[in-house]
Amino acid sequence: MKVIFLIGTAGSGKTTFVKNFSEWIESKGVDVARINLDPGVVSLPYTADFDVREYVNTEKIMKDLGLGPNSALTVASDLIAVKVHEISDEIEEMDYEIAVVDTPGQIELFAFRPVGRVFSESFLKGPRMVIYLFDYTLMLEPLGFLSSLYLSISVYASLAIPQLNVINKVDLVEPRLVRRISEWYSNPLTLYEAIRKYYKGEKLKLGQELSKALPMLSSLNKPIPVSALTMEGFVDVYSQVTRILGTGEEFSQEQAV
Ligand SMILES: Nc1nc2c(ncn2[C@@H]2O[C@H](COP(=O)(O)OP(=O)(O)OP(=O)(O)O)[C@@H](O)[C@H]2O)c(=O)[nH]1
Ligand SMILES: [Mg+2]
Numbered sequence: 001m002k003v004i005f006l007i008g009t010a011g012s013g014k015t016t017f018v019k020n021f022s023e024w025i026e027s028k029g030v031d032v033a034r035i036n037l038d039p040g041v042v043s044l045p046y047t048a049d050f051d052v053r054e055y056v057n058t059e060k061i062m063k064d065l066g067l068g069p070n071s072a073l074t075v076a077s078d079l080i081a082v083k084v085h086e087i088s089d090e091i092e093e094m095d096y097e098i099a100v101v102d103t104p105g106q107i108e109l110f111a112f113r114p115v116g117r118v119f120s121e122s123f124l125k126g127p128r129m130v131i132y133l134f135d136y137t138l139m140l141e142p143l144g145f146l147s148s149l150y151l152s153i154s155v156y157a158s159l160a161i162p163q164l165n166v167i168n169k170v171d172l173v174e175p176r177l178v179r180r181i182s183e184w185y186s187n188p189l190t191l192y193e194a195i196r197k198y199y200k201g202e203k204l205k206l207g208q209e210l211s212k213a214l215p216m217l218s219s220l221n222k223p224i225p226v227s228a229l230t231m232e233g234f235v236d237v238y239s240q241v242t243r244i245l246g247t248g249e250e251f252s253q254e255q256a257v
Pocket of ligand 2: 038104105
């Protein structure tokens, strides 16, 4: 079974993406498993085929170990890591083509702890990839744009599997801002200009230093604008997913309609 991990900052839209993208690819005839690996989620808008909350109970960990919610979640994550083979066997038996995996709101719980590395190396038997979800609302200023890029590259460095960068919530942003962010990405000079316009003093220096790494940061794919809510951009995402995972025939624009 092929695997797509959804990773992104808190509230970037991972769960909404899992729900709507799964439905969308299902409507194209693909058998999809919805997997929840977020032990802290209270309610899900989709019916999970596998829900990690059946393996770990964060509230019980809090009570038993006298921990606060965040440390209980780190313990839960570490417990999930050691169960990767058990969890994989259970899901592999369901015999879907592709598993779309929701991960915790706190990005570090998955991407920067053992669970992330273990799952990116050993989860299920097929090829695996990450869809990294940027959030337009955090990228409207140059420094927000740069920190988002740095975070995405840290996830890539940590998990080291193919990563498709996607910017979510395009429906909330004016088209001229979408174009501007796209330009910052492709032409570092425009970002440099924006930094000079936006900032003074320490922030200006920081922006100038950080933007020097842009050519390295943009060695990953240029992020695809999407809306997990309206499904805009899903065609482009899926055509990249098929390229990366080799999901049968390459998906074409004609199949989208
Ligand atoms: N307008 C708009 N809102 C969105 C989009 N995607 C998600 N949202 C909203 O953003 C909020 C957070 O979405 P979730 O899907 O729960 O985000 P998440 O990344 O799973 O959140 P955590 O798991 O808590 O980190 C919800 O109110 C969603 O309705 C989008 O593309 N456009
Ligand atoms: Mg979520």
